[in-house]
Amino acid sequence: MPIYPSRYSWPMARITNYILKESCMAVDMELELMLRPPSLPMAPYPPKVITLANGKKMVVREAHREDVPTLLKSVHPTLFIHKDFYDVVGARLYSELLGMYTYRTANEFCLVGQIDGFLVGMVNSRMYSAKTGMSLHTLAIDRGLRVGAHLFAAKMEHHIEYLGQEEVLIVAESPIGFRRWMLEYGLEPTDIPHELGGALSYRLTRELYFETKPRLVVGDRPVPPELLEVAQREIIIASEAETREKIAGLKGR
Amino acid sequence: MRDVAIIGVGMIPFGRRDEDTLVDMLAYASLKALDDAGVEAVDAVYVANMGGGILQHQTAVASALVDRLSLLPAAADLVENGPASGGSAIKNGVLAVASGYYDVVLVAGGEKMREVSGWRATDFVATLTHPEVEYPYGITLPGMAGMFTQLYMEKYGVTREMLVEISLKNQHMGALNPYAHVEMLITREGILDSPHAVVNNPPAATPLHLYDLCPVSDGAAAVILCPLERVKELSKNVPVIVAGFGQATDTHTLAERDDPTDLKAVTLAAQQAFERAKMKPEDISVAELHDAFTILEIAESEHVGFFKKGEGGKAVLEGKTRLGGQIPINMSGGLKARGHPVGATGVAQVVELTWQLRHELPKERQVKGAKAGFSINFGGFGNNVVAFVLKRGEK
Numbered sequence: 001m002p003i004y005p006s007r008y009s010w011p012m013a014r015i016t017n018y019i020l021k022e023s024c025m026a027v028d029m030e031l032e033l034m035l036r037p038p039s040l041p042m043a044p045y046p047p048k049v050i051t052l053a054n055g056k057k058m059v060v061r062e063a064h065r066e067d068v069p070t071l072l073k074s075v076h077p078t079l080f081i082h083k084d085f086y087d088v089v090g091a092r093l094y095s096e097l098l099g100m101y102t103y104r105t106a107n108e109f110c111l112v113g114q115i116d117g118f119l120v121g122m123v124n125s126r127m128y129s130a131k132t133g134m135s136l137h138t139l140a141i142d143r144g145l146r147v148g149a150h151l152f153a154a155k156m157e158h159h160i161e162y163l164g165q166e167e168v169l170i171v172a173e174s175p176i177g178f179r180r181w182m183l184e185y186g187l188e189p190t191d192i193p194h195e196l197g198g199a200l201s202y203r204l205t206r207e208l209y210f211e212t213k214p215r216l217v218v219g220d221r222p223v224p225p226e227l228l229e230v231a232q233r234e235i236i237i238a239s240e241a242e243t244r245e246k247i248a249g250l251k252g253r
Numbered sequence: 254m255r256d257v258a259i260i261g262v263g264m265i266p267f268g269r270r271d272e273d274t275l276v277d278m279l280a281y282a283s284l285k286a287l288d289d290a291g292v293e294a295v296d297a298v299y300v301a302n303m304g305g306g307i308l309q310h311q312t313a314v315a316s317a318l319v320d321r322l323s324l325l326p327a328a329a330d331l332v333e334n335g336p337a338s339g340g341s342a343i344k345n346g347v348l349a350v351a352s353g354y355y356d357v358v359l360v361a362g363g364e365k366m367r368e369v370s371g372w373r374a375t376d377f378v379a380t381l382t383h384p385e386v387e388y389p390y391g392i393t394l395p396g397m398a399g400m401f402t403q404l405y406m407e408k409y410g411v412t413r414e415m416l417v418e419i420s421l422k423n424q425h426m427g428a429l430n431p432y433a434h435v436e437m438l439i440t441r442e443g444i445l446d447s448p449h450a451v452v453n454n455p456p457a458a459t460p461l462h463l464y465d466l467c468p469v470s471d472g473a474a475a476v477i478l479c480p481l482e483r484v485k486e487l488s489k490n491v492p493v494i495v496a497g498f499g500q501a502t503d504t505h506t507l508a509e510r511d512d513p514t515d516l517k518a519v520t521l522a523a524q525q526a527f528e529r530a531k532m533k534p535e536d537i538s539v540a541e542l543h544d545a546f547t548i549l550e551i552a553e554s555e556h557v558g559f560f561k562k563g564e565g566g567k568a569v570l571e572g573k574t575r576l577g578g579q580i581p582i583n584m585s586g587g588l589k590a591r592g593h594p595v596g597a598t599g600v601a602q603v604v605e606l607t608w609q610l611r612h613e614l615p616k617e618r619q620v621k622g623a624k625a626g627f628s629i630n631f632g633g634f635g636n637n638v639v640a641f642v643l644k645r646g647e648k
Binding site: 055 | 266268269270271370371372435437438439440442443444447448449450451452453454455464
């Protein structure tokens with residue numbers, strides 16, 4: 001189990017203790033509290049397991065603050081992959097995860113996909129308000145298995161079913177994303193500028209989510225304990241070279 | 254007419270070759286074929302390519318290749334015949350050698366499709382459809398294949414399980430082929446049985462699903478042809494003889510066919526090839542069929558005479574088309590897994606058969622004692638088809 005189940009529910013004394021002692025960050029707490037965005041209560045995402053096309057079992061679970069340094073290492077090589085917009089997605093995701101780690105992004109969550117403990121992809125998002133979700137990024141590391149599609153679906157599932165939101169605002173930064181989200185979900189165009197660069201958002205409503213759920217959202221709960229234990233024990237990441245090869249290599253699809 | 258032999262072959266791994274230009278890829282494959290044959294000069298070069306003018310904004314690719322390879326002043330021709338460009342280019346090379354006009358001919362096929370989006374690549378291939386009565390209405394090749402599959406299922410009892418079995422077989426073989434674009438194993442659970450398969454393997458062009466379609470690939474392949482009578486002088490390789498070829502066309506629009514499930518051009522091309530080779534389907538040891546869509550492997554296997562109509566799907570389920578079966582089909586992984594850089598495909602099929610007939614493949618892909626090979630290169634939606642019968646020669 002994660003050490004800190006909910007980063008926003010810590011008592012102030014614990015936050016202070018953590019920042020000053022555990023993380024050795026010598027900061028002025030009075031100022032720090034002014035810098036942090038306000039937060040909303042967030043329900044946890046219950047993990048699930050998905051059987052992929054290759055028969056392997058991908059555990060989808062919520063990552064926690066202590067996972068962020070590992071996730072950052074995994075995202076780092078994508079900043080230099082200049083294809084399929086991995087560079088812009090990677091750079092923005094990196095900063096968002098950093099924002100999550102340093103309490104500079106409000107109500108952010110990150111879901112990871114793991115096979116035998118290995119990280120195969122991640123998604124992040126945040127609650128813009130109690131009713132509206134702001135979808136941030138989807139990063140597939142293992143390609144050709146619809147990992148990104150499954151993780152994006154999990155993200156929508158979290159917004160609508162567990163966080164109880166009415167809508168999610170979404171943009172795509174790549175043609176692949178546009179096909180996966182806007183077309184496959186039949187998202188509604190809006191004139192609302194999205195946080196990600198101001199592109200006009202598309203909207204997944206609660207109604208549309210449940211309409212599309214049977215063909216786009218899958219997964220079994222509860223996750224068998226042996227699978228969950230492996231996933232929670234450690235997030236194992238590929239080396240930078242392996243990550244580049246998985247994403248942009250000759251066989252990358 | 255002289256007998257024609259293949260004395261050298263070359264191929265580069267298919268996939269996403271972002272760092273290579275179209276001519277780079279053609280050159281790499283050609284150099285491999287020249288090295289394999291042991292020749293340094295050729296009389297003529299035929300290049301198969303469908304989309305250079307559209308996708309790369311580059312024409313006259315054959316001339317560019319000859320110069321790149323320092324093969325000047327070899328004659329150079331570009332052959333554009335849709336997805337059958339590769340087969341057509343080899344056919345033209347074979348005719349040139351058989352006629353006695355040229356002695357050593359290089360045929361190279363290549364395509365660079367991954368530098369555009371999947372939509373644009375699909376649209377590019379759809380330019381082969383009728384420009385007035387098909388293309389303007391949004392038809393694509395997957396769309397045609399979906400309609401064909403529905404009709405074929407209704408008429409011949411082909412089932413989803415049969416198509417899935419082809420996906421599994423060909424991706425299994427692709428995982429064993431270092432030249433294949435898709436080296437990923439898949440399972441029946443993952444693409445059919447599991448409730449999660451609805452996302453893993455979604456409908457693409459109903460009743461075809463994602464794993465029924467070949468990938469969009471970059472790649473190139475090449476062969477060296479010469480008269481059989483000069484093989485011993487020119488090369489140390491076991492020659493592979495082009496025993497027969499056939500080519501036939503069908504109506505441009507599918508709607509004009511009496512029976513859209515009847516692939517007449519496939520039947521005719523195969524008949525011509527077998528007649529010229531003085532062989533029958535049962536004489537073939539291994540086949541490379543044009544499985545751009547899984548249904549085509551079944552339909553072609555029936556139309557060329559490996560199985561009776563309605564029997565091809567059952568044969569797949571019974572393992573008759575696997576390694577060690579009655580007629581192993583697509584031991585390369587086929588278009589489904591090796592990939593389908595359209596101009597390269599027909600050449601790649603012949604390269605694969607040459608390796609099979611020279612008994613050079615690892616045992617997990619090699620058809621033991623293979624003596625004769627057969628290929629179908631399927632252009633358009635069966636409106637231009639090239640077939641080859643190849644046989645192992647004497648060293």
